[in-house]
Amino acid sequence: MEPLLELRDVTKRFGSKVALRSVSMSVSPGEMVGLVGPNGAGKSTLIRVSLGILTRDSGSVTLMGEDPLVSPRARESVGVVFERPSLPPSMPVISFLRRAARIKGASDEDVKRAVELAGLKGYEDRPFAHLSAGLKQRAAIAHAIIGSPRLIIADEPTSNLDPVERESVLELLVELKKQGASVLLSSHVLSEVLRVVDRIVVLKSGSVAISGGPEEILKGLRRVRVRTPEPEALAKELGSMGLKAATSGPEVIVQLEGNRDADLLDALAKAASKGIKIYGVDMVEPNIEELLR
Amino acid sequence: MSARRALELLYIDMWDALRPPAFDILLLVVGIMAGALSVIIPITSPIGALNPNNAFNPVMIGLAVATIYMALRSAADLVNVIQGGLFQVYMSYPISRLQVALTLYVARVIMPALILLGLPALVIGFMLYPVVLKNPLDFVALWLSYFVQSQMYGVIFLLLSSRFRAQGVAMVASVSFYFAYVALSFFLYLLGLFDDIKTLQQLSNAMGFYTVIYDFLAKVSTPTWEAAVVPAVFIVLLGSYLAYMSRRFEPT
Numbered sequence: 001m002e003p004l005l006e007l008r009d010v011t012k013r014f015g016s017k018v019a020l021r022s023v024s025m026s027v028s029p030g031e032m033v034g035l036v037g038p039n040g041a042g043k044s045t046l047i048r049v050s051l052g053i054l055t056r057d058s059g060s061v062t063l064m065g066e067d068p069l070v071s072p073r074a075r076e077s078v079g080v081v082f083e084r085p086s087l088p089p090s091m092p093v094i095s096f097l098r099r100a101a102r103i104k105g106a107s108d109e110d111v112k113r114a115v116e117l118a119g120l121k122g123y124e125d126r127p128f129a130h131l132s133a134g135l136k137q138r139a140a141i142a143h144a145i146i147g148s149p150r151l152i153i154a155d156e157p158t159s160n161l162d163p164v165e166r167e168s169v170l171e172l173l174v175e176l177k178k179q180g181a182s183v184l185l186s187s188h189v190l191s192e193v194l195r196v197v198d199r200i201v202v203l204k205s206g207s208v209a210i211s212g213g214p215e216e217i218l219k220g221l222r223r224v225r226v227r228t229p230e231p232e233a234l235a236k237e238l239g240s241m242g243l244k245a246a247t248s249g250p251e252v253i254v255q256l257e258g259n260r261d262a263d264l265l266d267a268l269a270k271a272a273s274k275g276i277k278i279y280g281v282d283m284v285e286p287n288i289e290e291l292l293r
Numbered sequence: 294m295s296a297r298r299a300l301e302l303l304y305i306d307m308w309d310a311l312r313p314p315a316f317d318i319l320l321l322v323v324g325i326m327a328g329a330l331s332v333i334i335p336i337t338s339p340i341g342a343l344n345p346n347n348a349f350n351p352v353m354i355g356l357a358v359a360t361i362y363m364a365l366r367s368a369a370d371l372v373n374v375i376q377g378g379l380f381q382v383y384m385s386y387p388i389s390r391l392q393v394a395l396t397l398y399v400a401r402v403i404m405p406a407l408i409l410l411g412l413p414a415l416v417i418g419f420m421l422y423p424v425v426l427k428n429p430l431d432f433v434a435l436w437l438s439y440f441v442q443s444q445m446y447g448v449i450f451l452l453l454s455s456r457f458r459a460q461g462v463a464m465v466a467s468v469s470f471y472f473a474y475v476a477l478s479f480f481l482y483l484l485g486l487f488d489d490i491k492t493l494q495q496l497s498n499a500m501g502f503y504t505v506i507y508d509f510l511a512k513v514s515t516p517t518w519e520a521a522v523v524p525a526v527f528i529v530l531l532g533s534y535l536a537y538m539s540r541r542f543e544p545t
Contacts, residue, residue: 048381048544051384051385052384053381053384053385053543053544054543054544055543072295072386072387072388072389072392073387074387075385075386075387076387078385080382080385082378082381082382082385083378084377084378085378086377086378086379086381086382087379087382088305088306088308088309088379089309090308090309090312091305091308091309095308096305099301099302099304099305100301100305100386102297102298102301103298103301103302103386103387103388104386104387143382
């Protein structure tokens, strides 16, 4: 199947600074791709180059089969959520959405559906400037999903949101994917992307550092944190069972290589039977810095 | 379809560019001032009132107000549109860069000038209709000259605003430019008058398109090149603005 978005060897410079260096990536129909990287890695630049908002110095971009720099039609079935939600400040959101729908070739019925899906119902008559940060983000999402676009590009859609709102935005993206949309989700929070995407592209200093499925990416990064008053003794005990364990203050961090979850449980049970107290066990959320190390 | 999309975008951007209350207050001021002046002028200058060109002078207040409005509000707001991310939203639509640039120009320069210059013209047309109806073409020609002048200022403000990263700086630069332009025109005129240098006086005259048209309508002998200066500068600047926005401009 032809990708909805494809970048080949794209390089973008801002003066002497190289923002993107020979980046190649794609988003296929029905796929949710995570674009991950620390701040300044080039995620937003990649998105803007993909949409034809920024020019590129070399390489090619194909969006819906066309070059977005040459053909604005390429953006016809693309919904975009930008990092900073921005709509006309004084215009009632619903008026703006209706106008935007006409630009996108969608109907008022599509607007109604988008408002409901984005959880904006009851707030749509307010001017954008009068909405809270979370509602602004929802308005931006409603704007992006008008007319059921084939591709949704979301640039840090969960930034500035509280954990509950973050979760609901991610759930909404998953729901849209289920309804047939492809999604390019950019974030600097690896753990939140890992849960929802099919594939991850990790950017570092404008280059693709790592690319693959979440399982593949997570290889060697699955770790468990065990809280105990006797970290030295527990680490020794786990080590004797062939597990990679290291102390970190009042905790023991265990690296889970391969399928050794059962071994860990056995080892913890054995340690407890020897009188080592265990207060709690949880997964350590992987972060980008570790991934890029 | 593409033109219809651009019109929808124009509606959205006009809502932002002409949002109340500043614009509404200015409209009220301009309308009242034009009404007052069209009463005062025939009393203070009865001969002048018989001349449609003089009758039209109150629209000068509209030009000043439209120019200041464009400098302080609609063009300078472009900085916020670009920096705040709204420009990116516009660019994410299936509309060409050229159409987006044109839309911003229409919403932020043509429309405010059309309304702020159009209202005094309507008021004068109503108050002094016997004078205006005598020479309606003169009336229209003079109005257009004020309009073209305002467009030249407006495009300069848009160009300045697209270069600056802060709205305050764009405002100061635009207003400074306007007053420097007016001061330069006055200075050239005085210098030409005192030193009896005709070219300087002509250059000063040429800097105000409406003065050239006024002279032409009043049958004052004027070199043809004077009439070309402001429209030529306007066309070159508009072309530069559209070329810059559609080819080189990259939103941050």
